[in-house]
Amino acid sequence: MSGPLTEGSTTVAAPAQLVLVVDFGAQYAQLIARRVRELEVYSEIIAHDVSAADIAERQPAAIILSGGPASVHVDHAPRLDPAIFDLGIPILGICYGAQLIAHQLGGVVGRNSQGEYGRTVLTRGRPGSLLGPDAPETQTVWMSHFDGITVAPDGFVGCGATPNAPIAVLENDSRRIWGVQFHPEVGHTPNGMALLRRFLHDLAGCEPTWTMGSVIETSVDAIRAQIGPGRAICGLSGGVDSAVAAALVHRAIGPRLTCVYVDTGLMRLNESDQVVETFQKHQGIELIHVRAGERFLDRLEGVVEPEDKRKTIGEVFIRVFEEASGGIEDADFLVQGTLYPDVIESGTSDAAKIKSHHNVGGLPEDLQFKLVEPLRNLFKDEVRQVGSQLGLPDEIVWRQPFPGPGLGVRIIGEVTVEKVTILQQADAIVRSEIAAAGLEREIWQAFAVLADIRTVGVMGDERTYAHPIIIRAVTSDDAMTADWARLPYDLLESMSNRIINEVDGVNRVAYDITSKPPGTIEWE
Ligand code: XMP
Numbered sequence: 001m002s003g004p005l006t007e008g009s010t011t012v013a014a015p016a017q018l019v020l021v022v023d024f025g026a027q028y029a030q031l032i033a034r035r036v037r038e039l040e041v042y043s044e045i046i047a048h049d050v051s052a053a054d055i056a057e058r059q060p061a062a063i064i065l066s067g068g069p070a071s072v073h074v075d076h077a078p079r080l081d082p083a084i085f086d087l088g089i090p091i092l093g094i095c096y097g098a099q100l101i102a103h104q105l106g107g108v109v110g111r112n113s114q115g116e117y118g119r120t121v122l123t124r125g126r127p128g129s130l131l132g133p134d135a136p137e138t139q140t141v142w143m144s145h146f147d148g149i150t151v152a153p154d155g156f157v158g159c160g161a162t163p164n165a166p167i168a169v170l171e172n173d174s175r176r177i178w179g180v181q182f183h184p185e186v187g188h189t190p191n192g193m194a195l196l197r198r199f200l201h202d203l204a205g206c207e208p209t210w211t212m213g214s215v216i217e218t219s220v221d222a223i224r225a226q227i228g229p230g231r232a233i234c235g236l237s238g239g240v241d242s243a244v245a246a247a248l249v250h251r252a253i254g255p256r257l258t259c260v261y262v263d264t265g266l267m268r269l270n271e272s273d274q275v276v277e278t279f280q281k282h283q284g285i286e287l288i289h290v291r292a293g294e295r296f297l298d299r300l301e302g303v304v305e306p307e308d309k310r311k312t313i314g315e316v317f318i319r320v321f322e323e324a325s326g327g328i329e330d331a332d333f334l335v336q337g338t339l340y341p342d343v344i345e346s347g348t349s350d351a352a353k354i355k356s357h358h359n360v361g362g363l364p365e366d367l368q369f370k371l372v373e374p375l376r377n378l379f380k381d382e383v384r385q386v387g388s389q390l391g392l393p394d395e396i397v398w399r400q401p402f403p404g405p406g407l408g409v410r411i412i413g414e415v416t417v418e419k420v421t422i423l424q425q426a427d428a429i430v431r432s433e434i435a436a437a438g439l440e441r442e443i444w445q446a447f448a449v450l451a452d453i454r455t456v457g458v459m460g461d462e463r464t465y466a467h468p469i470i471i472r473a474v475t476s477d478d479a480m481t482a483d484w485a486r487l488p489y490d491l492l493e494s495m496s497n498r499i500i501n502e503v504d505g506v507n508r509v510a511y512d513i514t515s516k517p518p519g520t521i522e523w524e
Contacts, residue, residue: 015042015218017061017206024048024068024078024096030341032066032094032185034379035193040208041200044377045344052083062090062204065097067183071147072096072103073111080104090176090204092130092196098170098179099147105177107153107170115146116164119188128159128171130178132198135191141168141182142189148181176203212385216248219374223252227333232372233325234335235363236261236287237404238275241337241375243396244387248374249335250285251390258286258331260324262317265293266406266420269428278396288328292320300408300415304452306524309415313405318364334369338376339383341478400431400445401479409524413452418505419467423450425503426469433495434473443485446473448499449512449523457507459500466507469499473511474521482516 019036021043023029029045036043041061055063063084070077082104085091093101099109122141124131141162149167152158160169162182170179178199184192200206227249234246236259250257259279263272272289279285299316303309325331375383387397403409407427411419426448434446449470457464471492476482496509512519 015210015214017041017209018058019043019062019064019200019204019206020050020055020058020060021045021064021066022048022050022080022097024066024100025070028068028094028183028185029066030344030379032064034381035185035196036064036200037210037379037382039193039197039200039206040210041206042210042377048078048080050081050084052081052087055081055084055089056087060089061206062092062200064199065091065093065100067095067097067144070096072099072109073147085175085177088176090199091178092199093170093177093179094185095145095181095183098181099145099149101177101179102149102151102153102156102167102170105153105156107149107156108151109147110150111147114164116143116148116162118142118144120162120164120182122160122162122168122182125159125161125169126157128157128169129173129203130169130171130180130195130198131159132202139191140189141184141192142186143182145181149179178203212382212389215378215382215386216251216389219248220252223249223372223374226370226372227253227256229256230333231256231258231328231331232333232335233257233328233331233369234259235321236275236279237402238267238271238396238399239337239402240380240387240397240399241339241383242335243278243337243392244383244390245335245337245373245375246279246285247283247387247390247392249372250283255286257335258288258328260288260290260321262290262292262320262324264296264313264317264406264408265291265417266296266313266408266415268402268407268431269424274395278393282393283391288324290320290324292316295320296408297415297417297420302414304413306409309408309524310405313408317404321363322367332370333372334363334367335372335374337383338373340375340377340379343376398441400443400447403522409522410447410449411452412450412523419450422467422503422505423448423469426450426499426506429498429502430471430473430495433491433498437488437491439485439487439491442475444474444476444479444482445521446471446485448472455508459507464507466505468508468510469503469506470510470512470523471495472521472523474516476516476521479521482521484513484515487511 021029021033023045033043033045103109120143121138123138124135148165156172158167162168165181168181184195236242280287384397407423408415430448451468454465473485474482475485499509
């Protein structure tokens, strides 16, 4: 091993055409960027204080200005460098982005008597290029605004209106600047994708060439260029991100990649066998399988406090990984499954620390490796597509998120081998019932938690005094917020019956009906 850790080495070659999504806050920019990519055009998100010179240097094929929570009239409202409007690059403003176009180019953004939130009806105005010649007379669009454009800037025309937005579509064909007050990126605007497609493909001339096939090809070339004749190692967690990163790097450098899988003994039932089977046997990847369960359990003896548990598991993990990887001679590169949302969010989040997630199951920053991060430009759904195209099985590609400390944070109180066995069995039943009900892809996570209490029950004629299992199932888009899943009663009943009948040491099952916030998804 040698060389410093290089921050954020990009291992995905830049595609020919780029769309920049200028972020004016809230959650809109990521969704827009994903929609652009669904239309097979590569997009990146950029902060709103970007200068015209920076934009000109990056030569995007188009720019989209996102919505945001501000009003153009408040002090310090985010603005766009006005010189960007003169670059001749096609621009589409959405909601706040459209208001900003009007406001900065000499139109008027007024306060309406009332805002518009939710579905509303857009009525086509004079024929325009953005809605296109085939646009219906009226269509449903989704709105979320208070301010609205009341006077178009010189040279612009309004081509559509809703009850509370007299200029809901704004156009200037010769300057190649368009705006919409509604949100084409959300599913509640049925023709939204058609509008984005028209802007990107027809008006801005973007070619639909960003496919996962092309991503694999360019990534493989970029990985080869970065690693050269070197060797790389990759820590596999069993999760989709590290799995796809490893499969991609393996395609690029073959046997010069070695994966390390640390079996903490806190994995789900049969999970370790499946990881070994998939990577070693099917993908032919060299894999070091470290069975470290005993070591983890020894160190966890007497540890009950959640943060202490995470810290302990994290420390043992790093030591075990270092020992295993130290034996791999000449490995200069460490493969990591960093995703684009991590890149966007890193450094910008000042949210209070609720749990020390990223220190657990992760690696310290002073490891002397150069980073290979082939998924740095991809969203999760794209990573899944790449994984499938690389031949990874659905069980890995569609695996639910699983915390680094594993079952350790789903066993409340001290972790023992007996409790791990109980929880593994109960958890396997929960997941298999969810799969049998066909709900796997609708549910963000479904798992079992073992409480540190015992309750009285009666089985046969015998009094029992055993542990309860709590079933936790949530729906979510990104784990930042989550809703408890409304599972059908008969599904809950079969989970409960099976757990009590099949798992020794459990005599009661409860269902957690707490959303996040106020709860977190995991119990610790
Ligand atoms: P919470 O419990 O904070 O979890 O609502 C949000 C998401 O993060 C996962 N999680 C973790 N992931 N290391 C991880 O890699 C961790 O220590 C960790 N703790 C929680 C959790 O499963 C959920 O998807």
